[in-house]
Every structure is written in C-alpha cells, then in structure tokens.
Amino acid sequence: MSVPGNKLLSLSFALPEQVAAGVTAALQSWARDKRVQRIWARDPKVWTGGREGEWLGWLSAPRDGLEHIKQYEDFARDVKAGGYTDVLLLGMGGSSLGPEVLKEVFGHVPGWPELHVLDSTDPEQVAEMAAKVDLAKTLFIVSSKSGSTLEPNILFAYFWAAAEKALGKAPGAHFVAVTDPNSSMEKTAKEHGFGHIFFGNPQIGGRYSVLSPFGMVPAAAAGYNVRGLLENALLMAEACTNVPPEVNPGLELGLALGVAATRLDCDKVTYVGSKKLAAVGAWLEQLIAESTGKIGKGLVPIDAEALSGPEAYGRDRFFVDLRLAGEAPNPKLKPLEAAGFPVVDIQLADLLQLGQAFFLFEFATAVAGVELGIDPFDQPDVEFSKVETRKLTTAYGETGKLPPEEPFAVDGDLAFYADPRNAEALKKAAGGRTDAVSLLKAQLERVKPGDYVGLLAYIARTSGHIAWAQEVRHMLRDGLHVATAAEFGPRFLHSTGQAYKGGPNTGVFLQVTSDKAKDLEIPGHPYTFGVVQAAQARGDFDVLAARDRRALRVHIRGPLEEGLKKLERDLKTALKGS
Ligand SMILES: O=P(O)(O)OC[C@H]1O[C@H](O)[C@H](O)[C@@H](O)[C@@H]1O
Secondary structure, three states: OOOOOOOOOEEEEEOOHHHHHHHHHHHHHHHHOOHHHHHHOOOHHHOOOOOHHHHOHHHHHHHHHHHOHHHHHHHHHHHHHOOOOEEEEEOOOHHHHHHHHHHHHHOOOOOOOEEEEEOOOOHHHHHHHHHHOOHHHEEEEEEEOOOOOHHHHHHHHHHHHHHHHHHOOOOHHHEEEEEOOOOHHHHHHHHOOOOEEEEOOOOOOHHHOOOOHHHHHHHHHOOOOHHHHHHHHHHHHHHOOOOOHHHOHHHHHHHHHHHHHHHHOOOEEEEEEOHHHOOHHHHHHHHHHHHHOEOOEOOEEEOOOOOOOHHHOOOOEEEEEEEEOOOOOOOOHHHHHHOOOOEEEEEEOOHHHHHHHHHHHHHHHHHHHHHHOOOOOOOHHHHHHHHHHHHHHHHHHHHOOOOOOOOOEEEOOEEEEOOHHHHHHHHHHOOOOOOHHHHHHHHHOOOOOOOEEEEEEOOOOOHHHHHHHHHHHHHHHHHHOOEEEEEEOOHHHHOOHHHHHHOOOOEEEEEEEEOOOOOOEOOOOOOEHHHHHHHHHHHHHHHHHHOOOEEEEEEEOOOHHHHHHHHHHHHHHHHHHO
C-alpha cells in the first residue's frame, strides 16, 4: 500500500563535529546489529529486553488506519449530517494533544463543526468551554485509552449533565467514545447509549496514538483529510523500514538526539515551529518527555520558548525546526548553527505531511530511547502522581476536605509551601527571611548551568495566563541562562510531568496554585473541579519532593490576576539580586 505521487518531507542536519561523528559510528553499529529490522520485528532486546515488544502497535498504525478508512469516512458523513456546530474532545495527554495539534493546524473547515479540546480541571477553564460551545449542537468525544483517567471521567460527568439540560433528554447520541477494548469507558459508553464507540489498539501507548483512532476520530469529525494524513504517515513508515540506515530519516533524527544527549549532555530539545506549526510542540513534548524521561535519564523538551541569540543559551540545547516549504527559516537559527549548536530543519511540502512528521518523531523517539538505554514505552512516575492524587481525592470524599497543610512562609497574598527538605533548604538560603523576594531568590539561586526551570501553573490556560507565563519564563531564561518550561496543570502531568520527576534531576520548579474565585460541582462526585485541581497540584508536588527535586510552591490567595502580577514583580526583583 505505498503512496504514489507523494514525496518525503525534507530533513536536514547541522550537527557539531562530535555529534556528527557519533551518529556515523552509531549508524554502523545499528546496521551491524540489524536494529531497524529488529524494531520492525518487535524485538524488545533492541531496548532493555523488557515489555517494549508489546507497545509497538504504532508501527503499523498508518497501514491499519488506511485499512479501516471506511469507518472514518462513514463517521465523518454521520457527523456532517448531524448538523453539529461544535465537536468537543474531552481527554488528557496523548488523547488530547494529537487532536489539539490537528485543530491548531487545520482549523475550522467551512461546512463542518469546529473542533475544541478540553484537557483541564480548572473550574474557570471548564466553565469557559461550556459557555463557548452550543451545548445542544455539540458532539462530545470522550477519549481515554485506559478509560480510568480521572479527568475525562469527571469532564464526561459534567458535560453529560450539561448536554442533558440543553437537550431536555438523554444526550447519548451526541456522545462518542474513543477507548481501548474492555475499558471502563466502553462500559460507560454502552450504558449511556453513546452514538459511536471507536476502539484503540492496546499495543499503542497514549503518547504514540495520534495516527490511531485517538487522533483520526476527532480529525474525521472536524472534516480533516484523514486519508491524506495516514497516507503520508505510511510513506514515512516505509522510509523508516527497509532502507539503508544512512537514509532512514527516523533513525538519523533519533540518533542525532540520542548521541547529543548521551555524549554532550545536550539534552534540552528545543522545538522551533513556524507560526502555522507552533502547536506541534505540545504534542512533541509529551512524546519525548514521557518516552525518554525516566530513571534519571532522558531528553527534556522545551516548547514555545522564543528564539534568541547564542549568548542566551547554555551548551545543553538541541534545536528542532519545523516549517512549511516556502516559509523562511527563523533568522535566529543561522547564528545558532554557526555557534555550533545542533540544529535540525524539517520542511513539510504541505500541511498533510504533518502525518509524516508524526511518524518521523515517533520513530526517532524510539531510536533515541535505545541510545539512552531506557524503555521508551513505560511511564512509572506519571502513575505515581495519579496514586498520590487519588489518595487526596479519596480523603476528600471521606472527610469533606483535603488533608490540612501549612505554609512555611506567608508574604501578603503569597503563601509558600514545600516539603520539609525543600522548605529547610530555602529558609536557610534566605538567611531566615521569609518574605517572597528572599524565598524566590533562594529558589532561583539553586539553578546551575545545564539545569532548567519549570513554571508549573495550576490556573486556567487562558490567553492572558499563557502570556503571563511566557513573560515570566523568558525573564527567567534571560536572567539565569537556562532552559525554561512554562506548563499548565493538570495538563502537563500527562506529558512533561514524567520527565520532570523521572528524568535527569536538573529541573528547578516553581509551582503556582491559587484560590478559586468560582468553583464547579461535578455531578455524581463528592468533590468539585477546584478540589481535584488542588489535589493534583499537591500530588504533583509530593512526587517532585519524593524524587528529590528542587521545588517550591507559591499559592496565590485572593484575586488571581493581582497575585500573578505581584509574583512576577517579586521574581524580577529576586532575579536582580541573585
Ligand atoms: O488515554 P488515557 O488512558 O486517559 O491516558 C491519558 C494519559 O494518561 C497518562 O498520563 C499517560 O501517561 C499518558 O500517556 C496518557 O496519554
């Protein structure tokens, strides 16, 4: 089933001497050990000899998808005939970030419903989405491989009730489930009479699922060209199969990433997308972080950081540019190349070649995993966070409140929390002072060259808050000369959260939480969205602390916007003094 007429995306490398030599040597050993053939033969010994062979269903996802293209085409026809104005996808991590990229890249197709993605428990963000769509004319896609993830389940409970109210009847026909066979979500969908149930392949992990029904069902509903995406993905899959190693694009990219990280500690994979392809970064970071960030090793993806001159960066950066052919490359890349940073330039001939890019990055990540010596298909630290969160929501269900906690310092509307180890270290470094500037300065002074700073904000991901987080992260990058991540909780827990906890211990974290001006009830559950989000932040912090990470939590009491402004001002002052 090859694809006549289509051509491959263009991939070019500018690698420093040491990386280029390492890649050449690695290509020879890959050829000698026939590792590419063994990947396709699903041999787990290419990696750690663990359970990797059970997680390679993504290799055949493009072909499987094309074999079942009729199911997508029939579904698309049904959706169109249903007269929906909106499609709202409820899911997390791999189940939401693939669809989100597709939405951002392909937009709203005239004559089709508009696709929206909700991957938050923030009450303001949930309420905003409920107000944005026409609930009576929305098709809801509840998307969860396992079926047991907390967020899609409570979002389902909320939107089921909202749709029932808007329609004045059981809204089952307006709901679609995408889930793995025999999951609790399948049961829920059957009990509630969902209009459609699509099954995923249990041999594909969430982060590798975009070319399976988890990406293609929402794509079909929004009127996107599913066949074109899959044909392109298949073309790339074939290019990563039986070809000499030196012309295998996925192998080359994966080796460049793996060699740079293992030999030069050049492990901050910095995504530089053109405006049209900027959203791919959020999908790529979940793929890279969850796959590689574990047992103290891994690549740390850096998304949406504006490019700067070489002087802004440490030697730990690896730049990956993705753009459409015809779009000029970012002018800041040339000086970085000249300064000896590894730079990969990927050009898509058209937007449908995004299908190729998905597969290319998947294959490359699996290859980088071999070089790093890890199992790219497990996510031990995500599970740990889920367990910690569940303990807190269970406690809430039993007692009506979250277990009490005390800040170790309070400065006006900013309250500071940490585990005893972090709190002691910070108080000591602040010379006993407990004002915000001194504590923030103490936290920032823990940052060393080669580290990264993670701003982890458990607030609504609105454009205003994104702008705030971007402002703060760039200020930190320029002041500290390290990589920065600006993430929203709980979304990142299902993505980069794995690497922050399980990857290299080079992250310095500032978690931001806030009182919620308005909370939202969840029908059928004892807790609210605000309680869930608070429990998630605490569960996240507990695991960061258990993993010996340098972490500080700032809780904003009172009005959020004012608190964010004060925090930004205090960070600025702290930076000047550090
Ligand atoms: O699709 P679900 O089973 O709901 O999982 C959603 C997400 O949950 C976890 O965080 C996994 O680590 C992710 O890889 C996954 O995409």
